[in-house]
Amino acid sequence: MAAGTGSGSTVSAIFSPVRLWLLLPSWIVIGFFLLLPVLLMLTYSFLTKEFRGGVIWEFSLSAYDQFLFDRGLFGDEPPVIKWTYINIFIRSILQATGATILCLLIGFPTAYFIATRPMQSRTMWLFLITIPYWVNLLIRTVSMKFLIRDTGPLNELFLNIGLIDAPLHVINTNFAVQLGLFYSYLPFMVLPIYASVERYNFAFSEVASDLYASKITILWSIILPVVKPGIIAGSILVFVPSLGAFLAPDLLGGAKTFMIGSLIEDQFKGNAGNWPFGAAASMILLSLVLVVLMFYARAQERDQT
Amino acid sequence: MTNAVSLHGVRKDFGKLTALSDVTLEIEDNEFFTLLGPSGCGKTTLLRMIAGFENTTAGTIHLFGDEIEHLPPNKRPVNTVFQNYALFPHMNVVENIGFSLRMLGWTAAKIQARVDEMVEMVQLGAFVHRKPSQISGGQQQRVALARAMAPRPKVLLLDEPLSALDLKLRQEMRAELKRLQRETGITFIFVTHDQEEALSMSDRIAVISDGKLQQIGTPFEIYEHPNNRFIANFIGETNMLTATVNAVDGLHVACHLAGGERLNALANCQNLVGANGVISLRPERLSVSKTAPTGDILKGVLGERVYLGTDTQFIVKLSGELKLKVRMQNSIFQGAEFKTGDPVFVTIADDAARFLVD
Numbered sequence: 001m002a003a004g005t006g007s008g009s010t011v012s013a014i015f016s017p018v019r020l021w022l023l024l025p026s027w028i029v030i031g032f033f034l035l036l037p038v039l040l041m042l043t044y045s046f047l048t049k050e051f052r053g054g055v056i057w058e059f060s061l062s063a064y065d066q067f068l069f070d071r072g073l074f075g076d077e078p079p080v081i082k083w084t085y086i087n088i089f090i091r092s093i094l095q096a097t098g099a100t101i102l103c104l105l106i107g108f109p110t111a112y113f114i115a116t117r118p119m120q121s122r123t124m125w126l127f128l129i130t131i132p133y134w135v136n137l138l139i140r141t142v143s144m145k146f147l148i149r150d151t152g153p154l155n156e157l158f159l160n161i162g163l164i165d166a167p168l169h170v171i172n173t174n175f176a177v178q179l180g181l182f183y184s185y186l187p188f189m190v191l192p193i194y195a196s197v198e199r200y201n202f203a204f205s206e207v208a209s210d211l212y213a214s215k216i217t218i219l220w221s222i223i224l225p226v227v228k229p230g231i232i233a234g235s236i237l238v239f240v241p242s243l244g245a246f247l248a249p250d251l252l253g254g255a256k257t258f259m260i261g262s263l264i265e266d267q268f269k270g271n272a273g274n275w276p277f278g279a280a281a282s283m284i285l286l287s288l289v290l291v292v293l294m295f296y297a298r299a300q301e302r303d304q305t
Numbered sequence: 306m307t308n309a310v311s312l313h314g315v316r317k318d319f320g321k322l323t324a325l326s327d328v329t330l331e332i333e334d335n336e337f338f339t340l341l342g343p344s345g346c347g348k349t350t351l352l353r354m355i356a357g358f359e360n361t362t363a364g365t366i367h368l369f370g371d372e373i374e375h376l377p378p379n380k381r382p383v384n385t386v387f388q389n390y391a392l393f394p395h396m397n398v399v400e401n402i403g404f405s406l407r408m409l410g411w412t413a414a415k416i417q418a419r420v421d422e423m424v425e426m427v428q429l430g431a432f433v434h435r436k437p438s439q440i441s442g443g444q445q446q447r448v449a450l451a452r453a454m455a456p457r458p459k460v461l462l463l464d465e466p467l468s469a470l471d472l473k474l475r476q477e478m479r480a481e482l483k484r485l486q487r488e489t490g491i492t493f494i495f496v497t498h499d500q501e502e503a504l505s506m507s508d509r510i511a512v513i514s515d516g517k518l519q520q521i522g523t524p525f526e527i528y529e530h531p532n533n534r535f536i537a538n539f540i541g542e543t544n545m546l547t548a549t550v551n552a553v554d555g556l557h558v559a560c561h562l563a564g565g566e567r568l569n570a571l572a573n574c575q576n577l578v579g580a581n582g583v584i585s586l587r588p589e590r591l592s593v594s595k596t597a598p599t600g601d602i603l604k605g606v607l608g609e610r611v612y613l614g615t616d617t618q619f620i621v622k623l624s625g626e627l628k629l630k631v632r633m634q635n636s637i638f639q640g641a642e643f644k645t646g647d648p649v650f651v652t653i654a655d656d657a658a659r660f661l662v663d
Contacts, residue, residue, distance in 0.1 A: 203391035209378040210385045211405035225395040
């Protein structure tokens with residue numbers, strides 16, 4: 001079928017000038033806002049740093065070298081693997097994973113709930129989910145800080161109703177950062193899952209129940225596998241920005257919760273920065289994300305055959 | 306012997322709407338039983354109540370003598386073939402068919418053997434490792450059947466399973482379903498709005514309309530002895546002539562039509578002289594001729610003539626506004642000699658006229 005329609009469009013049609021002109025806007029957008037910035041970063045990561053920020057146009061591998069190896073105080077010792085930055089990357093991956101799992105645990109039931117409401121009220125529920133996102137991310141993160149600090153309203157409430165004896169120390173921990181990321185990106189999880197649950201044919205659940213499956217089994221072996229594309233899409237949409245986030249770790253985490261986003265941000269801020277190093281860290285982060293997406297694409301392909 | 310399914314006084318309300326009321330019927334073991342009715346009549350609701358997807362508002366449902374109403378669907382030993390099959394899209398044919406067996410905790414070897422048996426029974430051989438999206442509608446239908454029959458249900462419920470197939474495949478599957486029912490001995494409860502399907506496959510038919518049971522009987526009984534106007538009209542084609550009873554002899558009544566013509570008919574119940582109703586005349590039990598034959602006849606003028614391949618259909622105008630549809634088989638009959646406007650006689654076959662009281 002596909003081959004039949006494909007052979008219908010001739011070579012001249014593919015290269016027809018009209019077609020090129022019509023595609024131009026998308027090429028401009030992709031070129032200016034995607035390819036150009038990435039190429040710029042790639043170039044910068046191979047340049048030499050200027051002491052007051054900026055770059056000197058001289059090829060150098062020192063940014064990558066600095067990221068991966070320790071060569072002693074004067075740079076003349078044999079290279080040893082440096083764990084400082086690698087550890088920051090590993091921590092970032094763990095933090096982003098934690099945030100993604102939090103989003104999934106809360107987001108899936110939420111999306112399922114909304115998708116199973118009567119048609120008229122679904123719009124209202126979706127609207128409610130998105131309302132907090134009309135407020136700037138910075139404000140939302142600060143309000144989260146206010147909410148969970150030792151003398152914040154949540155701790156006060158739990159103390160007053162006797163749920164806890166001493167204030168829960170959440171602020172400046174890894175968990176606080178995960179909470180902040182969760183709050184920042186929850187709709188990115190809810191919306192794709194909502195879209196797949198809404199398309200889910202509830203006759204599948206009835207059939208499974210007719211064929212002796214319990215409710216848990218229906219959720220686990222029918223609903224979850226069928227809405228999996230939505231879950232994966234939501235997880236990627238939460239995981240990727242969480243990995244590079246800097247607001248939540250800066251405001252909610254302590255010194256021990258430093259993440260890649262903050263590391264990169266620091267390189268471009270003020271005069272103390274190191275642009276090539278920041279660019280190199282960005283490129284490494286980008287490669288990491290691409291690897292994740294490649295695994296995802298591979299899995300999708302396998303599913304379809 | 307206990308009946309496979311007994312429904313007693315079953316009622317279903319959706320809010321203020323009554324979908325079914327006072328349904329009482331007995332379905333025998335090993336029977337091909339059909340629930341027939343127009344869409345929205347409540348037949349699917351009744352099926353869903355037997356399967357356990359809907360609660361009853363009132364009444365009882367027994368399965369082989371056991372009360373099953375309080376049981377959820379996964380605890381009832383009945384299985385359903387759904388209208389659009391609802392095959393699990395992420396499982397291949399084998400996994401779909403074996404699903405219920407895994408749920409019942411069968412061993413892998415037993416599941417394998419049973420699935421192989423089912424695959425052979427519905428003739429699916431080459432497709433067993435494909436996903437539902439990679440096989441045709443007819444094959445999906447077979448997978449749905451095999452999946453529902455794999456756990457050896459006591460009763461198989463089929464909700465318009467053929468409606469998504471094209472005509473030729475539908476006709477093939479009718480014979481196939483009948484064969485499966487005979488071979489397995491499972492009681493089939495088949496829901497359809499297609500009277501031809503119902504007549505050709507069923508041992509017995511229950512006709513449902515407006516949430517009420519209209520008649521239960523063999524295809525022959527339903528077609529030849531309809532209880533009321535609705536059934537006469539819904540099952541097959543018929544001519545309805547308003548009539549009044551002149552004389553009564555048991556179930557035989559002598560009537561006169563609105564135009565004054567006299568006609569004898571068999572009634573659906575005891576009647577009194579003067580009762581009003583309709584006379585139902587099946588088109589294929591009538592014939593037209595140019596010369597007056599003996600027996601019950603009506604006089605009229607030939608309207609249009611439609612050639613239908615196997616049959617020719619005539620519209621005969623009687624006195625007043627009455628029109629009669631007549632269908633005659635072409636092999637024994639040359640319709641070409643009849644022309645519009647010819648005066649004709651309509652002969653009614655013995656016992657073909659049914660008087661249905663209002």
